[in-house]
Amino acid sequence: xxxxxxxxxxxxxxxxxxxxxxxxxxxxxxxxxxxxxxxxxxxxxxxxxxxxxxxxxxxxxxxxxxxxxxxxxxxxxxxxxxxxxxxxxxxxxxxxxxxxxxxxxxxxxxxxxxxxxxxxxxxxxxxxxxxxxxxxxxxxxxxxxxxxxxxxxxxxxxxxxxxxxxxxxxxxxxxxxxxxxxxxxxxxxxxxxxxxxxxxxxxxxxxxxxxxxxxxxxxxxxxxxxxxxxxxxxxxxxxxxxxxxxxxxxxxxxxxxxxxxxxxxxxxxxxxxxxxxxxxxxxxxxxxxxxxxxxxxxxxxxxxxxxxxxxxxxxxxxxxxxxxxxxxxxxxxxxxx
Ligand code: NAD
Ligand code: WQD
Numbered sequence: 001x002x003x004x005x006x007x008x009x010x011x012x013x014x015x016x017x018x019x020x021x022x023x024x025x026x027x028x029x030x031x032x033x034x035x036x037x038x039x040x041x042x043x044x045x046x047x048x049x050x051x052x053x054x055x056x057x058x059x060x061x062x063x064x065x066x067x068x069x070x071x072x073x074x075x076x077x078x079x080x081x082x083x084x085x086x087x088x089x090x091x092x093x094x095x096x097x098x099x100x101x102x103x104x105x106x107x108x109x110x111x112x113x114x115x116x117x118x119x120x121x122x123x124x125x126x127x128x129x130x131x132x133x134x135x136x137x138x139x140x141x142x143x144x145x146x147x148x149x150x151x152x153x154x155x156x157x158x159x160x161x162x163x164x165x166x167x168x169x170x171x172x173x174x175x176x177x178x179x180x181x182x183x184x185x186x187x188x189x190x191x192x193x194x195x196x197x198x199x200x201x202x203x204x205x206x207x208x209x210x211x212x213x214x215x216x217x218x219x220x221x222x223x224x225x226x227x228x229x230x231x232x233x234x235x236x237x238x239x240x241x242x243x244x245x246x247x248x249x250x251x252x253x254x255x256x257x258x259x260x261x262x263x264x265x266x267x268x269x270x271x272x273x274x275x276x277x278x279x280x281x282x283x284x285x286x287x288x289x290x291x292x293x294x295x296x297x298x299x300x301x302x303x304x305x306x307x308x309x310x311x312x313x314x315x316x317x318x319x320x321x322x323x324x325x326x327x328x329x330x331x332x333x334x335x336x337x
Contacts, residue, residue, distance in 0.1 A: 261300025
């Protein structure tokens with residue numbers, strides 16, 4: 001297949017592009033590098049022994065996007081491009097609405113104009129708001145806790161409305177839980193700009209000496225050890241789920257949501273212990289009050305992914321930490337090293 005990937009130079013996009021290339025698909029990535037480096041796809045090319053076409057561009061540039069679609073004639077699109085920092089979205093909601101909502105609207109309108117109606121979209125477990133129960137099935141009520149989450153909710157609805165307006169759309173709304181880990185080669189991985197917001201990169205940057213200690217946000221949750229529980233999903237498993245979704249996209253009538261998680265939750269202290277084991281050293285941490293907006297636990301019900309995509313996660317927390325640590329140790333300053 002010919003796959004146009006938006007945001008292909010990013011964390012998840014680069015791992016997915018590698019899987020697509022290895023599977024024999026042709027890939028064009030359009031990325032404005034607002035949160036990534038072109039180096040990631042250069043490394044992907046080495047690992048795959050073939051290249052994706054990497055174009056620098058912004059999905060909000062409609063004329064450019066249309067020219068890429070006309071030239072590349074994709075069979076399907078995987079849409080990763082977007083801003084994703086929760087805290088930043090609270091400070092700059094309009095930037096998030098512009099980048100994520102206007103950007104997606106441009107993309108959808110170009111897809112419509114060029115009659116490309118196959119789409120895999122990066123949604124998020126954030127659309128469940130504060131979970132009412134765990135594990136969380138896809139029919140759990142949705143809600144937004146911040147502007148970032150609101151963009152995911154709205155984009156899901158935009159896709160549904162578009163698919164409802166004319167026949168022929170096949171859209172997979174993939175709701176990721178907590179993507180972590182790195183490719184087993186240690187060549188590609190997550191390279192957050194500035195101070196990481198998410199636990200795993202913070203833990204690994206602490207292990208490599210870039211941060212003095214990890215702050216454990218909240219020790220009084222109703223969880224076995226009092227710290228927050230999440231469903232951490234290895235990025236290589238996540239990439240495989242995208243390929244599986246593409247292969248089954250014809251069976252998606254309109255827009256359908258599918259959780260991507262393992263079904264197993266781990267606490268912050270369990271993550272710290274597993275990361276310390278992988279890094280072969282104690283990782284310093286301090287117990288802190290809860291972080292605003294955090295749920296006690298969020299764990300996927302992954303059963304629909306199994307039936308709809310024929311996909312289940314294969315890698316556990318030990319693999320996640322070993323692979324993430326390999327990437328961090330070999331690239332202490334990320335792609336800038
Ligand atoms: P990322 O920031 O590493 O990748 C996103 C890529 O999109 C970056 O390379 C960035 O430069 C590019 N981009 C952003 N705006 C663009 C624009 N207007 N035009 C062109 N390129 C643009 O993030 P990621 O972790 O790989 O996430 C990919 C997608 O998955 C995002 O939509 C994110 O919201 C979603 N998601 C991520 C997580 C997570 O925890 N990583 C969880 C759930 C959902
Ligand atoms: C995990 C756990 C924290 C950092 C976020 C977004 C979500 C999705 C994935 C995109 C929680 C605790 C964290 C730290 C800590 N992204 N923690 N110290 O909050 O589950 O999800 O990323 O869609 O939308 O909200 O992930 O990695 O930030 O936190 O103790 O320095 O680690 O309290 O329990 P989260 P996270």
